[in-house]
Amino acid sequence: MKLASLKGPTRDGTLILVNRDLTRAVKADGIAPTMQYALEHWDEVHGKLLDAYESLECGNERHEFSFADALAAGKVAAPLPRAYQWLDGSAYLMHVERVRAARKDKVPESFYKDPLMYQGGADDMMGAKDPIRAASEDWGIDLEGEVGAIVGDVRMGATPAEASASIRLLTLINDVSYRALIPGELAKGFGFVHGKGANALSPVAVTPDELGSSWDAGKVHLRLVSHVNGKWFGNPNAGDDATFSLFDLISHAAKTRELKAGTLIGTGTVSNKDAATGYVCIMEARVVEQVEQGAPKTPFLKFGDTVRLEMLDHHGATIFGAIDQKVEKYSPPLGGARGGS
């Protein structure tokens, strides 16, 4: 099942079902008005959503509309337009190793057993085609391509097996990062506030069964393809070189807290040991360039630059649709605040 949200009428958007090839969609608000509602009432709405999804797939939904048109018109929000919790892990330690190697530092042994994880902002997630808005190019604007799980309620102390059963949907994430702000902020010791922007999610979130055998043991065994300014930038396989599965990361997140339905858990930047697979974040390319060529070459993002993240199945079909964003200079909403619902 593939789910998405249209923008409005409230900040939580309107839940829609999207067919497998992402061409057609139908409102699901007769079953659940919003994605957050669906996640809180999953057992009750799941069967009804699945019925409507199959009906849409078979062309039997009279009120279907073009998802492609809605997406192109900027009407599609993030599948979960805002989340009460966003916890991002670091499953791919190659990413961490490369970054630390550039400053002649090693990855602590403990990181291979005890996942790194930070809590970030998710009160306003970007739709897949919404602009990345930053006040200054000097922030060192960067993408981070990740896979994310949206969970139902998870008890405190949940095991990885329990975490497995809690996963409702999978999505792609662009965890926008401001590289120039991060070193100073991390030196303060309390994690990220300024160093991370809003996340963008892929156009649709999908139930794990949509991935078939590519979803195995809490990992998505497919390549995450990135482009920067239309040029291929990388395609690391999210199933390779992941020290931790999403099951491990959810269990880690829940060690001392309940996770409430709608919590988003990320894998951290996907990265493979094989450097030929390229990168889904610019910083990693730059640190490899620093080590191999004496200086970083790939610039961080400037206003007007574009980034694209996508995952294709074994037949070349897009699973989640593409995150496809342009970087823009932030201008405040009129009146200094964004109005209404």
Added chain:
Amino acid sequence: MKLASLKGPTRDGTLILVNRDLTRAVKADGIAPTMQYALEHWDEVHGKLLDAYESLECGNERHEFSFADALAAGKVAAPLPRAYQWLDGSAYLMHVERVRAARKDKVPESFYKDPLMYQGGADDMMGAKDPIRAASEDWGIDLEGEVGAIVGDVRMGATPAEASASIRLLTLINDVSYRALIPGELAKGFGFVHGKGANALSPVAVTPDELGSSWDAGKVHLRLVSHVNGKWFGNPNAGDDATFSLFDLISHAAKTRELKAGTLIGTGTVSNKDAATGYVCIMEARVVEQVEQGAPKTPFLKFGDTVRLEMLDHHGATIFGAIDQKVEKYSPPLGGARGGS
């Protein structure tokens, strides 16, 4: 104006107005169903809420009920039962100085200009009388008494003056902390995930005008009184020794992001230079004991222990009501997850 939320029927609770002395209340759901809705539609609902508040105060609300009874019966949720964002600052550097002095460390000069701040979990805030639930006493369960501001929409890059205009409500916070888990977690460098539990908020949140002249320049000039197991533990003045105001902290939080309506910003643990004012967190008492007496004496909280946080006006009347919690061993909800809406 004093606002609170009853538990149910959804996870966002039901908005109520509470009279000034916290004895009587009336549902406000005809104006705004939930606190989150009110915060998102503040300009539209504020006048109507104020009308109903004045009517309640004058005894003219036919459907009023006893707030004290509802609170005693466990029917009162946190005023904002869940928030999309919780960012906690460190305004009171005395707290940080004491903790660092115990490990013979100094506070970096930069902390006096650039606030420490971390992002925490707020998907499930505790009502003022809800139990603190931890799986183990070995976590080093501690309270942290704070003042918090709940804001409307704030633009990226907002100045302290703009931040000032964004404050909708003030509340007290118990930022539950697990001291034994924090050193290892902070050493990893990404902030808190395991080291912080859910927050409790005071029974009511109040518009700043309710504090009269005690609300000045983004600081609340009143004492935050703490009791542990019924014994006085401290009463530092939240207006003294605060290096940063809530205006500063909100502006800091908004440097690279918009803050969406309903964001909760905390001052960090209130602490005064004058040690005679005691403490609103056990760790601080322990580090002073360590320095002055050679060993910490005050134990962290055990199951069955109680903590109380309250703020009184100059006439001795409670402003926010008391956070009054018992520590309990966590037991998972039946079926491994909490059901329904």
